[in-house]
Amino acid sequence: MDLLMQCQQKRQSSLPSNLHGPGRGIVMNGTPTAGSYKEVASLYLLSVRIIQAKNIRQSDLVSKPDCYVSLWLPTASFEKKRTKTIWNSREPAWDETFHFRIQNQVKNILELSMHDADLSTPDDHLFTVIFDVAQLKPQHNTRKTFALNPKGEEELEVEFKMTQIFDPPEKIITNGVLVSREISCLEVQLDKQKNAKSVKGKKDLMLMVKGSYENSKSTTSSSGNQFLFHSVKGWEPELTACLQDAGFPLDVSFREDVVDTATHSLTVPLKSLPKEEYMEVAVPIEDTEQLNLKLRAKDCPEPFDVRLGFNLCKEERDFLWQRKRVVAAALKKVLQLDQDLKDHEVPVVAIMATGGGARAMTCLYSHLAGLQKLNLLDCVTYITGASGSTWTMSKLYEDADWSQKDLRGPVNSIKKQVTESKVSSFSWDRLKYYRKELKQIREEGRQTSFSDLWGLLIESMFYKEKNESKLSDQQRAVNRGQNPLPIYLAINVKEDDSSTQDFKEWCEFSPYEVGLLKYGVFVRTEDFGSEFFMGRLMKKIPESRICYLQGLWGNVFSLNLVDTWNLATNSEQFWEQWVKNRVQDIDKESEQLRERSSHLNTHLYTPSGKLSKTLKDILTNRPIHGEQHNFLKGFQLHNDYNQHNQFSTWKDSQLDSSPNQLTPLAEKLCLVDAGYFINASYPPLLRAERNVDIILSFDYTMDTPVQSIEQTFHYCSEQRIPFPKIELSEEERKNPKECYVFMDEKCPAAPTVLHFPLVNDTFRTHKAPGVKRSSSEMAEGDVNVSGFWSPYFLMNFTYSEHEFDRLLKLTEYNIQNNKDLILNAFRTAITQKKGSRT
Incomplete structure (x- = not known):
């Protein structure tokens, strides 16, 4: 599907690509859940006969290999099976048969691993063949010879047979990507x-x-x-x-x-x-x-405690209906319209905020205050944040009517906290308090990590007292549509196996739900952190206080060494050349034939040597990260998951073609700061179901203030997600303007993006829009928001009052000075929405 077609389809509701009829809802605690449906699946007996291997290499210089084969099919068995060991032979023959009960609607990936046994040291892993069982035909014997190196000298010969089991068929529930079994x-x-x-x-x-x-x-x-x-x-x-x-x-x-x-x-x-x-x-x-x-x-009873589906939850849909009334009234007032806007004419406006520690926290307060002064804040439907900007959001939403009140109060409150010394946060009494709090959450059943300690430190530095509020409490702030809906962003990564660039999955948090976009699975916010199995809540753990989520969203310490290298050099060559796993396609079918099939290619994984493995373990280990119970635990992937349009939208790594390594099989989630991939919070706003028309993009990155939007454009281009084209000259990258307007007339589904970098441009010479500074006032315009000597560097959490005030005035000025661009974008969006119904 080309990008233009994707653009045309964005506004349509998203259903699983392999539905054989209308989508049927499942019950989630008595509530119908659209986007999931039931299927009846047959069971089969898979017989795998390991016959022999030829020309197996020697893993040491002392003796010939002592080979055995292990078999792992995690969708059918809880344990690995293995052949006997054939000693001292380069051409071992086993002739052993193993049996698995498989279900034909899940993606069954068999891994055949050959090992060289050793009595005194750990066995050597020679290779693994990764085989999609869906390639087999029922009631047929299929003999496969797997080539184990490019020249084909090493081979493994295996025979497969799949026979239907005439037991009652299994009833499954699926959203087309994940499967819940009986x-x-x-x-x-x-x-x-x-x-x-x-x-x-x-x-x-x-x-x-x-x-x-x-x-x-x-x-x-x-x-x-x-x-x-x-x-x-x-x-x-x-x-x-x-x-x-x-x-x-x-x-x-x-x-x-x-x-x-x-x-x-x-x-x-x-x-x-x-x-x-x-x-x-x-x-x-x-x-x-x-x-x-x-x-x-x-x-087990059928009602779920998770929501399977890619559509918006009922609570968010109800919010949108109420918020539309607020936005319509605000737009009529600010644009001085003669008539009320009809429902379909009201554009969805969103704020996207990046990370940046205390700098991002301060700037977002300022930008929101600036929008409020311009009477534009009530025109906004969503606010998304990552890292430091989430600290602002989570504090504001403690007040159920924050956007209807003068924001000078919250700004003055945070000014007091930012400008105070943080030494007391590291006192002996505070350390004892942190220890007590961490002990308490361990007793509740949660695993603790550095991100929890970091959350307590954030609470101490910027709130000074224990904050009992929880994310689900923020439902009170949106239950009448009185404020924009807040969405917080993190990414799920591999704890100790990959770089963030190599594997990441978007995870969004709202007052209603927490979910992984790629899989279409969501849990109630109050249940996040509890233990689940196959969609059922098995062990309820009390919802954590908001500070622990702040530590997770803004954990600037959860990098591994290879992430640090990639960020420092902007290059993955070292990872690709020396550390990344070697996986090659050994299918003999034509590429064109495979593209039309949901069958995954047969791959050969050849492990790296002991030195490379040791180096990889060192580089990919995340000593400081946040683990959470995996609410996908037990789910299996649908046989056609890789053809599902929603999964395809968000898949972006090699592991997405390796179901046995994806999140449903992981014991824990490893959630980290989204800024380790792209320092932005666009993904929740790019879900087609949200139909966002305008994004006010507030970028608080220093030194590279347009990098995040360029990275987002490249990411969206590769994933075929509608997003306006970003083309900037080298001069614009070095000296960016206060505001850019990006739109794509060829793709109406792409949102219009107004990008506000953190720059000091006309503020140097103007104290207000159209009002120049006098010579005595020029010093106030000298705000250093770039370079090594800037007081707003990432790890600085304490500003002087003068530094705080100047940063506040700069960012508020940049909004006010570009009011006309914002209003023009609103008018254009309304005109386009009116025209789409003619």
Whole structure:
């Protein structure tokens, strides 16, 4: 699809590309959720016969390789399987067959990894073949010979067979990208009083359902008599009960060798249990004693605690309906219109703010105050922010009517905090307070990280007292459409495997929802940080205070070394040449044939040497980052996910073609400051569903004040997201103007962007629009917002009153001096919207 066609389709509601009929809603706590639908999926038995390998290289100079093959299919099994080891052979032959129960509507990617066994050191990983099972035809034997190097000398020969299983088909729920499969809930009841004699002393009953959300539990770790296990029904899970000495760690107690040799153990396939009925079983203890358990297997209820879909949530749609009335009235007044605007004539105006620490926080206050003085603030529907600008937003939205009040009050309040010394924030008493607060959130079930400590420091530096407010509390500030809707931006990255440039996923936060744009999955804001499995809320953790999110959104310390190198040199050559994984396409099909298919290419991954691996581990490790429970946990990717138009819009890395490495399989989210990729907060405003017409782009970057908008343009061009073309001369990059207007007449769906860089241009000679400075006033126009000696550098959090006031006056002046450009953009947008209905 070319960009023009994409532009024409932007205004249409987005539905999954592979719908076979109208989209049906699922229930999210009683609320219909559009954009998701149900499918019936067949189950198949996949047989994989590992036959032989040829001409395998030697990984050392001492002996021939001792090879085995491991098989990993995470959509069908919780564990890796492996062949026996063939010792001292370059042409090992195994002839071993492995079986997997697969579901045909999920993307099943089989990884075949060959290793060279070693008795004294870790086994050498030789290569991995990544194979899309969707290439296979049911009821056919398919023999594949995988070439393991470009010359084809090394080979792995494998035979596949896929046979349909005539069990009842599985009912799934999907948005076309993610799939939620049927969940089986096993309830285990143990009457501790009745069985007190059996479990007394040093004995402990250990329970495990491999691959389940809970994995394992023990009687000593729970005070109750009931134990629950949630697992994928199609995997045919089993319960293992084992009585052993208390005190063993669960991960040690349930090693295969321990369970297999235990004399007092019991294994029960869940499919053997009568549905919804209790069945009694006994764990043998002694010759004449047994431990009695009651088991019941039931299907998990269908209502979700997440929202699957790419459309806007109901709460945001309700907000837009109310906000449109406010915006229409404001536009009529400021543009002096003779008639009221009709609903379809009201443009959606958004503010986009970048990061920049205390500088960004201060400037956003100033820009908002400037818009208020011009009576333009009520014309705005959205405000998005990243990093330091989110500190302004989160503070303002504590007041439910902030935009209807004089902003001089909040500005004076933040001035007091910015100009005060921050030494007290690092006092011994404050450090003890931070420790106490971090201990409390750990007790609530959250993992703590440096970003939490950083959030407490931000709170101490700019608020001076404990702030109990939460992001969901901001719903009160938008429940009548009285303020623009705030959206905060972060990115999800790999914790220790990639650079930010190599893998990142946009994550947006609003008072209503938190969601990952690429997957179309959202959770209620008050549930963010809780534990989920397959869309169900498994463990509710109290919503965190807003300061911890401020630390996450603006964590300027979560870089890894390769990110630091890329930012410093603006080059990825070092990463590409020395550290990045070597993955090559070994499919023999034509490129044209593959482009028409949702099948993923077969890839060969060849691991780097030990030195490169060590170097990569050092360069990609993020010692200071923020981990959060992954609300995508358990979900699997749809078989056609890579053809879905919404996923395709936001996919931008090589890993997007590697489902086994994407976020649904990750244990945790690793959320960092969005500025590590592009120091801007455009992505939420570029969602087609929001239909944003005008973006007031406030860039608080020093030294490179137009870089972020140029980077956004290049990103949008590559992703085919409607965005105006940005063309600037070298002179404009060095000496940018106060305001640029970018629009694309050939693509009406692209928003008009008014970009305000942080520059000191005519403010040097004018104290107000059209009012020149006298010779005695010229010093007030000398505001240094670039260069090494600027007082507004990123890591400075304390300004003098004079520095604060001058920065405030500069940014407010830049808005007021370009009022006509803003009003003209409003008039043009209204005219275009009127014309679109004629």
